[in-house]
Amino acid sequence: MSATSTPGSDxxxxxxxxxxxxxxxxxxxxxxxxxxxxxxxRNELPPPPKPSALKRFFNQFANPIVLTLLAAAVIALINGATQDKTGPFLVRFGDAIAIFLIVALNAVLGYYQEQRAEAALDALQKMQTPSARVRRDDKVVMLSAAELVAGDVLEVEAGDAVPADARLLQTINLATEESALTGESVPVGKDAREQVPxxxxxxxxxxxxxxxxNVVRGKGRAVVVATGTRTELGKLSELIRGAGGDRTTPLEAKLDQFGKRILLVCLALSVLLFxxxxxxxxRHWHELLLEAVSLAVAAIPEGLPAITTITLALGMQRMAKRGAIVRKLAAVETLGAATVICSDKTGTLTQNEMTxxxxxxxxxxxxxxxxxxDPRGSIVGDDGDIMDTPSKPLRHLLQIVALCNNAELDIDDEGSWRAVGxxxxxxLLTLSAKGGLPKESILPSHQLLKELPFDSDRKRMTILTLDxxxxxxxHTKGSADVLLPLCTHFDDEDGLREMTAEDRECIxxxxxxMSSQQLRVxxxxxxxLGTRHDGQDGTAATDPSFKDSEPELVPKVLDLEQGLTFVGLVGMIDPPRAGVKEAVAACATAQVRAVMITGDHKLTAIAIARELGLWEEGALALTGAELEKMSPEELEKRVEHVRVxxxxxxxxxxxxxxxxxxxGHVVAMTGDGVNDAPALxxxxxGVAMGKNGTDVARQAADMVIADDNFATIVEAVREGRAIYRNIQKFIFFLLSANAGLLVTVFVASFLDVPxxxxxxxxxINLVTNGLPALALGVDPPDPTQMSEPPRKTTTGLLTAREYLGIIYVGLFMGGMGLLTYFWPFEHGIGGASRMEERAAAFSLLALSPLFHALSCRSATASIAALKPKIAGPLALAILLSGAIHLVSVFIPALRPVFRTYLMTGxxxxILLLLSASIVPGVELMKLLQRVGIGGRSLGPVSRRSTES
Incomplete structure (x- = not known):
């Protein structure tokens, strides 16, 4: 076997x-x-592959609607080139230029927003290069971890980050914190002599x-056995690259399917007309081609890609203000469809801070x-009184946990307290500080004589001091079931006395x-021992440096741990994060299942699940060992009932x-550790934690929660649902308006009118319809949507009834447009030429959707019942769109481009009356729905309050 192979721990x-x-x-x-x-x-993991800036830009065009628009632009370009070359340039190539500009605008918007997200993520991922103490040429030197090779001998101690996978050679009270790899929140004791299968x-x-x-306790010497991609972390990175490489979000899948359907309809109608x-x-072929292109452009909602991009981008910015950085625009709404949120426990649901x-x-x-x-806190008695002056037994307890302790507390630049060790x-140090006896106030009156470090055999730590x-x-602390049999006396308010059977029973x-509450006790x-006599050896523990002649650095004086006086019990837990319980309850209301996935022990996980409200009657908990024995089919059968x-x-x-x-679930996975990355x-x-999460997890995720607050996930669910509903709303608006255009263009072509x-x-599609569609797409979340079940991803963007609503609006609006060609007045529109009648139809089909947008604010409620009657952003959008359209009519230089003319009052x-007629037409449909005819709503719009 080569030197770079990873040997087994056995x-x-x-x-x-x-x-x-x-x-x-x-x-x-x-x-x-x-x-x-x-x-x-080098001892490094390869950086995750990132598409080039050019590729990311061209990815914005990978959409059927955009591709169809490009095809239409090419046809319009060819048609312009075959027209009379003496005509104005904008008249000949205006169609093609307009389409190309819209497609380019959509691509730039999408690229810009995703680039901003990547930049924000890169700012989170800045990290210092780790270093390592290594024996080289019989000297201990500091090296960059990237320079380590298999065979290097490491020296590690508390506070060090482990720089490579290594087999231990010697250990002194060594423990490491491996939650980022295993999910286990409690430090893992290490022993070089251990035989592992x-x-x-x-x-x-x-x-x-x-x-x-990270090393949290003790010292050790180890030989490097694997570096880079050959480490366990490297194997996880391979899993990450192999997981979910070709996935798409539900919205992407639906928009893709939706675009393909529109494409087929466009091609079929255009081919039929041609x-x-x-x-x-x-007629000449290029005139027929122009008609076919007109029909295709009428059928395609050109504003859909751009408005979808803008809606997602605005949602992305709102989420960023709440601490959620989204790396991919289409992922913004995915959480809104989530039916299951698989959450890591340590550091996500809990604080990863023992308390x-x-x-x-x-x-x-x-x-x-x-x-x-944080040492700010209090010890409160069972009567509710704060223990400003601890009782004698409690004072002894606080002294013991502070002295029998090798950790330290530190405060960072942001004022947050953290553990060193x-x-x-x-x-325990934090506890002594809360009781008014910080370690620094106790140490001066106690001289350390001996230390018996904690080990897995004795399950306790003991120090001998001179007071x-x-x-x-x-002073001794350790496992209660081990320490209690060694106690013969009891520390009471009145002083030391022999322990009775009643005392032992109470303990x-x-x-x-405490254990039933899943506290670690x-x-x-x-x-x-008495007053120290002359000649006693009070020498402190030998110097803890590695020497081959010192296999045992501290003598185990076991007689010190006999005849002990019981002082008390201390119960601790890794507490839930603030706000997580409320966030879990909100998920339950929204019918989103929260599932805990953790590397921690089963009973501890269940206890946290109960406290957070994750656990319910009939819930199951599975361990990794139990899961390993299940086939994929068995797991799929049981997974619906598992909560832990x-x-x-x-x-x-x-x-x-x-x-x-x-x-069939839409799965969101939250996590912060390296071991979470493949599942993310x-x-x-995938939702990674940005503050305390690992870089590998953040690289694998679609969304990064910068504040590590689980409650932000719920806000993302709320935002995602609102975004999807708003997208449905403006899609219905755009398609119904486009249906009016389609009917007008198709029928006009058969009637031989221009x-x-x-x-x-x-x-019409982009300038006049775009702003109202955008206003409908940025409505704030509806409070009622978080009490509804997640949408089903098996259904399309719109249902059959909504397509019927589009047909209804299209026929109504298209009929009004055709009416302008045959208005029975002797003067005005009826007396105009066919070209002027086309200009009148153009204005009517530009203004009618603006009135129709008012009806799209509610699915079933009448406009009169809504509060406010007209939403501010929508009203502004309608006024601006109307004013913009008038530019094409009143500016003389633009009339030849748009084929318009100056109409009379x-x-x-007449045009305004015909345009506004869409409102009573749609309101009639709503009335029929309210009295029970027609079933579901005409369009997938927000269920706003209808209180009058």
């Missing part, structure tokens, strides 16, 4: 050292390290260090306020009560997400 150390040609005392030579670095490459899960490999973890003209043979919440001391129970490592010990009275005092009951005890997945691996998270997807990539939308030109149709009055 392999003997001597064989690993022999294969790697490594001397653990001297380390590699610089020459050998350089040779291995050239052969194996080859198939042991990652979290149980006690003789290994893994890149992506074939009919060629069959008659009375003491309960104390039992002197036969009294106490609660502890405050969360995390073991999170459990940091939580201010000259007494040798033993056991309190221990069971530690017992604390002490023993006063515990002790799962990265591969199993992928299986869970795929099982939900196979059941596989889900319909149809609207492509430029006229584009002007009587003609304008």
């Amino acid at each position: 392999e003997p150390v001597d064989k690993i050292l022999e294969r790697l040609s490594c001397d653990p005392a001297r380390g590699l030579t610089q020459a050998e390290a350089r040779a291995r670095l050239e052969r194996d490459g 080859a198939d042991a899960p990652l979290g149980d490999r006690a003789n290994m260090l893994f890149v992506g973890s 074939a009919r003209g060629m069959w008659k043979g009375d 003491v919440t309960k104390i039992y001391s002197g036969r009294r129970s106490y609660k502890v306020t405050g969360v995390g490592y 073991d999170p459990t010990e940091a939580a 201010a009275k000259g007494r040798e005092v033993v 056991v009951k309190e221990l069971e009560r 530690l017992a604390v005890a002490r023993r006063i 997945f515990a002790r799962v691996t990265a591969e199993q998270k992928l299986r869970i997400v795929r099982a939900f997807k196979n059941r 990539r596989e889900a319909h939308i 149809p609207l030109t492509p430029l006229m149709i584009l002007w 009587e003609e304008w009055l």
